[in-house]
Amino acid sequence: MTGASGPLHGVRVVDISSSYAAPTATMYLADMGAEVIKIEPLRGDDARGWGPPFLNGEAAWFLSVNRNKKSICLDIRTAAGREVLFDLLKSADVFVENLNPSKLEKHGLGLESLAQRFPQLVICALSGFGLTGPDAALPGYDLIAQARSGIMSVTGDDGVPQRVSTALSDVATGTVAAFAIAAALVKQRTAGTGEIVDVALIEADLAFMAPRIASFLAGEPEPYPCGGTDSVVAVYQSFQTSDRPVVVALGNDRLWQRACTALGLDTLGADPALATNAGRRADRTRVVTAVQKVLLGMTADEALDALRAADVPCSVINSLSEVVADPQVTAREAITVQPHPVAGEFRSVTAPWRLASQAMRPAPASPPPLRGEHGRSILHDLGLDDAAVDALVAEGVVWTP
Numbered sequence: 001m002t003g004a005s006g007p008l009h010g011v012r013v014v015d016i017s018s019s020y021a022a023p024t025a026t027m028y029l030a031d032m033g034a035e036v037i038k039i040e041p042l043r044g045d046d047a048r049g050w051g052p053p054f055l056n057g058e059a060a061w062f063l064s065v066n067r068n069k070k071s072i073c074l075d076i077r078t079a080a081g082r083e084v085l086f087d088l089l090k091s092a093d094v095f096v097e098n099l100n101p102s103k104l105e106k107h108g109l110g111l112e113s114l115a116q117r118f119p120q121l122v123i124c125a126l127s128g129f130g131l132t133g134p135d136a137a138l139p140g141y142d143l144i145a146q147a148r149s150g151i152m153s154v155t156g157d158d159g160v161p162q163r164v165s166t167a168l169s170d171v172a173t174g175t176v177a178a179f180a181i182a183a184a185l186v187k188q189r190t191a192g193t194g195e196i197v198d199v200a201l202i203e204a205d206l207a208f209m210a211p212r213i214a215s216f217l218a219g220e221p222e223p224y225p226c227g228g229t230d231s232v233v234a235v236y237q238s239f240q241t242s243d244r245p246v247v248v249a250l251g252n253d254r255l256w257q258r259a260c261t262a263l264g265l266d267t268l269g270a271d272p273a274l275a276t277n278a279g280r281r282a283d284r285t286r287v288v289t290a291v292q293k294v295l296l297g298m299t300a301d302e303a304l305d306a307l308r309a310a311d312v313p314c315s316v317i318n319s320l321s322e323v324v325a326d327p328q329v330t331a332r333e334a335i336t337v338q339p340h341p342v343a344g345e346f347r348s349v350t351a352p353w354r355l356a357s358q359a360m361r362p363a364p365a366s367p368p369p370l371r372g373e374h375g376r377s378i379l380h381d382l383g384l385d386d387a388a389v390d391a392l393v394a395e396g397v398v399w400t401p
Contacts, residue, residue: 005358006033011185013037014088015069016076017098018045020142020167021201022126023065024174026096029181030068030365031351037088037378038069039076042399044371055343063340063368064348071369072378073399080397082108087382089118093188094181098126102137111196121194122184124177130200140201145169149205154212156225173204234280235259238317239292241300248291249313256280262310263294340367375400 011034015026018040030036038045050061075081089095095118097109104110104125111123111131125131128140146152146163156162177199184195206213212223215232230236235250250256253276260269268290273279280287295303300316307314318326324335324347336350375398379389392398 006031007355008182008185009033011035011094012092013094013096014085014092015039015096016085017096017126019047019098019170020061020065021170021173022096022098022124022177023047024171025124025126025177025181026069027065027067028175028178028351029094032182034094036069037092037374038066038071038369039085039088040071040073040371042073042075042396044073048371055340055346058340058343058346058368060346060348063343063346066368067338067348068365069369070374070378071372072375073372074375075397076107076109078395078397080392080395084379084382084392084397086117088378089114089121092118092121093185094122094124096124096126096177096181100137100139101125101127101131115194115196119194120188120192122181122188122197123194124181124184124197124199126173126177126199126201128201130203131198142167142169142201145173145201145205148202150209150212151205154209154223154225157227159225161225168208169201169205172208173199173201176204176207232277232281234277234284235287235291237288239295239303241295241298241303244300245317246295246300246303247315247317248307251313253277255312258310259291259307259312262306262312263291265290265294338367342370343367370401372398372400 008029011029013026013029013034013036015022015036016039017023017026023038023045026034026036026038045062045066047062047065048059051059053060055063074084076085095114097104099107099109111125114123115121127136128144129135129138143163146155146169147161149169151168152161152163155164177197180197180199184197188194211232216223220232227237233249233251235248235256238245238247248259250259256274256277257269260266268274268287274283274287298306304314304316316322323329329335332354334350334352335347337345337347339345376386376389379392379398384392389398389400393400
């Protein structure tokens with residue numbers, strides 16, 4: 001998909017965010033065709049330094065979340081820098097920021113005053129804990145959100161809490177923000193008015209915890225880290241085979257019966273006490289022990305062949321080297337190869353959707369920008385000539401390569 005063909009073609013996004021959550025949101029908007037102008041501090045986005053690994057000096061983390069954007073390095077702490085920002089906002093549809101809420105007013109970017117000055121603008125504020133509440137001023141990171149939301153309390157093994165080992169909160173929050181921004185753009189187009197979108201890492205993580213929280217509030221005992229099992233569904237977990245672990249997901253009673261047939265557990269399958277999930281859950285130890293005993297006598301391939309022949313959901317637990325070579329991942333071109341003027345060819349995960357109206361997969365239209373790569377052209381579009389740009393550079397308001 002190119003910017004000219006995406007459904008958000010014609011939408012201009014001004015983005016002063018850094019790190020990973022908010023850049024995920026603006027990358028997804030850019031993948032849908034929006035023009036995204038990424039305003040970085042003079043030193044560049046913090047994520048440019050997140051490494052190793054680096055590809056010829058370019059951080060893989062940064063490259064993974066900033067495709068299809070333009071970059072300008074601007075010091076918005078200065079009055080002149082804010083004037084450039086405000087000039088950009090005059091023609092923008094969306095403004096995205098992830099400054100700590102307590103710093104917004106300090107930098108002259110109070111959201112209410114921005115909304116009054118630019119009534120057409122969709123303003124999205126991403127933060128750790130939201131714009132209101134007693135902890136609104138606290139800094140937010142993925143680890144903190146996973147801890148505060150309870151995700152860590154149910155993750156891990158042997159009762160030891162553990163972080164989900166990826167930027168879960170950041171990607172979730174960015175995805176939620178992109179959805180909310182797109183919805184606000186519909187309102188903007190139909191009603192002609194802007195919106196303030198308030199998205200918090202902790203609340204995106206709470207959405208992941210919705211079934212666990214609902215179960216707890218309905219009387220379920222306090223959950224605890226229980227490895228790869230599920231607190232409600234039995235059986236829904238990993239098992240060891242003779243050579244490597246697999247996962248088996250028996251999400252309903254029919255799948256239970258099919259699994260019993262496939263694994264030769266006819267006695268368990270005929271037991272009326274195990275005919276429902278509630279019964280299997282009550283006697284989980286007996287059920288799991290029986291399944292595990294059978295699977296230990298099979299290789300992973302043998303187990304998967306038997307279960308898949310019975311239409312039972314199952315899988316090996318892929319390492320990343322297996323993920324990137326997975327035939328389904330390859331067939332869907334879910335990992336894209338893109339040239340970069342400094343990094344060379346790099347591979348990253350592409351947009352997680354396909355549009356039937358697009359003949360091709362949503363391939364990146366342009367690589368992640370170099371630091372300040374588009375600064376001069378962006379300022380020229382605002383009407384500044386080379387002398388004016390050079391003056392801003394000399395004053396330390398703008399940095400250009």
